[in-house]
Amino acid sequence: MNVLETLLLVWAAGGVLSRDGDRLHIEAxxxxxxxxxxxxxxxxxxxxxxxxxMRAPAQADEATK
Structure with a gap:
């Protein structure tokens, strides 16, 4: 599975993928x-x-609440 297919499948599953430094963050x-x-x-x-x-600092702060 290539990168585009992976992203599309995450979105199709109702997920949101973001980057937090050298980590991937998945909300689904x-x-x-x-x-x-x-x-x-x-x-x-x-x-x-x-x-x-990169995730904006406000997004990172909200994710930790």
């Missing part, structure tokens, strides 16, 4: 991301990190 309904999609996210992590913008 519980159980929405199947194991094979998690595997694809891991396999494409470097490319996804290069593609996604």
């Amino acid at each position: 309904p519980k159980g929405a991301i199947p194991p094979q999609l998690l595997d694809a996210l891991r396999a494409n992590k470097a490319s996804l990190l290069a593609l996604l913008p």
